[in-house]
Amino acid sequence: MDQGRRVVDSEKVWASLITKTSYLQGLLTLHHSLASSGTAYPFVALYTDSLPQEARAIIAARGIPLQRVDYLKPGGGGRDYKADPRFEDTWCKLSVFSLTGYERVVLLDADMLVRRNMDELMELRLDEERRVIAAGHVCSCNPLRKPHYPADWVPENCPFTSRHADPEAAQTEGEDLSTRPLGLLNSGLLVVAPSAARYAEVLARLETANAGWVFPDQELLADVFRGRWVPLPYVYNALKTLRWRGVHDGIWRDGEVRNVHYILSPKPWADADGGKGNEEETYRWWWAADRERRAREEARGIFDALSASQMRLDRPSL
Template identity: 55%
Template sequence: MLASLLPRSLKKSIPYLTLHVNENMANSTSDGTASQVNPNPERAVDSPKVWTTLITNTAYLSGLLTLDASLKYAGSKYPLVALYTDSFPSEGIEALDRRRIPRKRIPYLLPSTHKDFTNDPRFYDCWSKLTPFSLMEYERVVQLDSDMLCLQNMDELMDIPLDSVEEKGEGKRVFAASHACLCNPLNKPHYPKDWIPKNCAFTAQHDKPEQAQVEGAPPDLGITMPNGGLQVVVPSTPVYEKIVSALSDEKTGSYDFSDQSLLGDVFHGRWVALPYIYNALKTMRWKGVHDAIWRDDRVKNVHYILSPKPWDETEEDIKKEGRDGANQWWWDVNSKRKEEERKKGIDDRF
């Protein structure tokens, strides 16, 4: 499956480029400046502030469409823009256009030093989630993963105070994100050995559950790393050039979690830690993980990390005892979306 998603140059194991583009892109370049990554800084939609989400294949398209619907059902006044790479097929583009979801073609980013993500192939794609920092046509971009579901309006993210462009990435509030959970509840053997509950920022909030609904733990608390699923960004050439410089550094070979490892390293302690409610990892809800702070009625945005995704569930999976109840939230919104689409004459496989 991975081979079908990666460019020809990666399949042949030739040297990686700082800026890597898929095999069908004509203007291939290794120049990672913002002007090269975003050579046509025209808005995909008439809005100075947007949500964006990366899409590289149709496996996540149902997630993207339901994310878009959930933002609209929550009453967001900002549009979602799909950032697609050349590996995204024409049937996917047609599905977006059919639903009038704005889209922008972007390059496929990879660091200059090869990092083997055989255990987690999804992280090859994740480098491209750094692209929003280069989208200078917008004043504010909030990057969302396509396996998210908005449960409550969170437009306030478009206005939280962050460093201005003039600060050139030298300030203390370069971007905003929620912490990564370091608990490794599935005990994945390839995860870092220090990824244990006592080192997790959310564990530090267990005795203050109400505070955890409105504040994130400090971004420099212990072993800290932002989760790349939601990033609140002020697009900036100087900030993006710092990112490009990091992509060119051999140090990326030690980044176990691609984009979020890079952001946590380059901007250590200089990002705004959001409360978990904006990027509520579904595993946090599990008993013994972070159920001490999780409140169903306070969560604004659920992140269906790991596999299987809700849309991959079979009828048998749905009927299984012990099924993750959070998955039903996604299905409820998805069913509503599809019913409305059918009334409009849209009835494809997504």
């Protein structure tokens, strides 16, 4: 199938990859939140052959266009992601560069929730030299002290730590890209101008992927586009952990956040209690959006496992 074709009549689109049913509820609620933001651009669900037909039918029933992409993995097999199984399919996100039928694609992870309109990303200047893609930074604080994370992932090396002295600037500016891990991106939101040349560049590096990479696609992207990506302020990819007390709550502003990213586990749809402690408020946002989505779907006559809040598909393997 030609990934260079369009499935919508627009040169610029939002997109999200889905490879398994465990992220289906997340994708539907992401789409709902994006539409509720008043965006002028369509949303496309990118899927691989691993996604069951039942899930594709649920997506199509909501009027969401589907576009097939290739299932990608490293040439030599790469690292074993038993410690973080959610990363097993994230190589497939690299297929966004193959979507040459579009002038601009903003790729969003399915575990995100749009809180404010961010159509300005469709007009963000990119070029072929120093601004090839745009993304937000990783948070290298490792607040859960995961033992398999890199040793240099400590608060003093985190790009967001340097913003504590000027929280207002953090709402509108990214950080310096000069040193590791400051030079690493979080691939939850990617602003991309697809091209055959960029896709070939990415695939070539995928063939020789470093088995030591803890974070698959985003370490590859940071390697391929080192010094050539635009750092976005945290508000476009607001990692849920930034809001945690003692992490980066000093720069977080609820009213400024455009898009929340529910990294790590549990995902909101796998936590019917709505989160606890640090996560309670942000999970409340997600569940409110999910309830609104289901109510609107049922008003349109859509009744299935997800519209009726009776999800019986496989839960995330986290």
